[in-house]
Amino acid sequence: MKHIKTPFFIILLVTFTLATKAQINNVQINNYRMYYALAKRFGQPWLALRSFENHNRQTLLLVNPQTLETRVDEALGYQLIPMSLPQLLLLFKDSPYQKALARAEKQSAAIQDAGIETGMPTETGISLTADLCPSHRPLDKRIFMDIFTGFKKFGRPAPIALSVSGVWMRQHPQDLDWLKKMEALHELHITWINHSFNHRVSATAPLRQNFLLEPGTDINYEVLQTELAMLRNGLLPSVFFRFPGLVSDQQLVYRITGFGLIPIGTDAWLAKGQQPHAGSIVLIHGNGNEPIGVTDFIKLLSTKKGAIADKQWLLYDLREAVDQEFEADK
Known part of the structure; x- marks a missing residue:
């Protein structure tokens, strides 16, 4: 996978950015913990690293294994397959993250x-x-x-x-x-x-x-x-x-x-x-x-x-x- 170089910023979809900002600007966090899972949404694979309750909704801290971008989002809407971190890294063994x-x-x-x-x-x-x-x-x-x-x-x-x-x-x-x-x-x-x-x-x-x-x-x-x-x-x-x-x-x-x-x-x-x-x-x-x-x-x-x-x-x-x-x- 070849990236076009953008030295000053990483281009994000507007809706993607707004969702992340909304999640981290109004938090009420409980039960913050390590949680590893493959998280898929719209065909895009993410790696879930943390899970917590935000206003009583399960929320995830995720990383894109290809770009190293992180985001915070509700677990609802993702297809989650819990697994260990070594299993996730094996699954993405050729990614920049691994x-x-x-x-x-x-x-x-x-x-x-x-x-x-x-x-x-x-x-x-x-x-x-x-x-x-x-x-x-x-x-x-x-x-x-x-x-x-x-x-x-x-x-x-x-x-x-x-x-x-x-x-x-x-x-x-x-x-x-x-x-x-x-x-x-x-x-x-x-x-x-x-x-x-x-x-x-x-x-x-x-x-x-x-x-x-x-x-x-x-x-x-x-x-x-x-x-x-x-x-x-x-x-x-x-x-x-x-x-x-x-x-x-x-x-x-x-x-x-x-x-x-x-x-x-x-x-x-x-x-x-x-x-x-x-x-x-x-x-x-x-x-x-x-x-x-x-x-x-x-x-x-x-x-x-x-x-x-x-x-x-x-x-x-x-x-x-x-x-x-x-x-x-x-």
């Missing part, structure tokens, strides 16, 4: 930066990710305003993937509302990445006992409560997960892929001096804790101004970047 999960598991041994690190390496441009870890500082809005300013001439919302933690959402409701407004005004196209709920960190513990590897961590809570907080805040969870501190071990990676989530790393953490190249998944922090990374990204945009104007250097939607990378493997 291949991305498999790639992440193959790269699971490293203590730092496991998961998918690059998108489309043959393309000129990057996928930008910004982490929103718990912080007492306000949102660093410079990133978003510079992106909007740099790419507004194309008349399309510029894509960015935000790794959001549950505690950050709870601590910064006004900043979150501002981001949602930017998205509603079509100034940004945001992919919301699960970044764990608590994002605990110790300044003294070794990496193998830090972040989500801290003894006693309830990984079910860290993953599912973040998704629940996203939905209650009107956000659509993606199928991506970013480890706090980029720290994990092989067992933890497999726990995350067991939720049907794709771990996303980076090959260009700007604040650490890592330079992006074609197809890089770039990491900065938008929570106010890492201004040097934000400044470096703004400088990068400035140096690429001419190439941006000529459409020779682009920002790519993370979902499309990963999707097309694994479509190319066919």
Whole structure:
């Protein structure tokens, strides 16, 4: 299957988008749980990953295995065939979704930066990710305003993937509302990445006992409560997960892929001096804790101004970047 490249946004049917927005903007959630099933509607296969009751109606979080798009919709109207996640992945063994999960598991041994690190390496441009870890500082809005300013001439919302933690959402409701407004005004196209709920960190513990590897961590809570907080805040969870501190071990990676989530790393953490190249998944922090990374990204945009104007250097939607990378493997 060959996709036409759309670097700034993924085209969705209007009715499809409106249905999803309606489902996540007026939620009353109970019994949120993992639920795996093949879900068919109008001949289109989806994979159900979660089930919950929304106003007493069974509702699903679904992913398209070919495009990595997610949606929230009522179960009514779908033909559901419950099965295990391994059975679903076997059924879609040639899909970009299954291949991305498999790639992440193959790269699971490293203590730092496991998961998918690059998108489309043959393309000129990057996928930008910004982490929103718990912080007492306000949102660093410079990133978003510079992106909007740099790419507004194309008349399309510029894509960015935000790794959001549950505690950050709870601590910064006004900043979150501002981001949602930017998205509603079509100034940004945001992919919301699960970044764990608590994002605990110790300044003294070794990496193998830090972040989500801290003894006693309830990984079910860290993953599912973040998704629940996203939905209650009107956000659509993606199928991506970013480890706090980029720290994990092989067992933890497999726990995350067991939720049907794709771990996303980076090959260009700007604040650490890592330079992006074609197809890089770039990491900065938008929570106010890492201004040097934000400044470096703004400088990068400035140096690429001419190439941006000529459409020779682009920002790519993370979902499309990963999707097309694994479509190319066919």
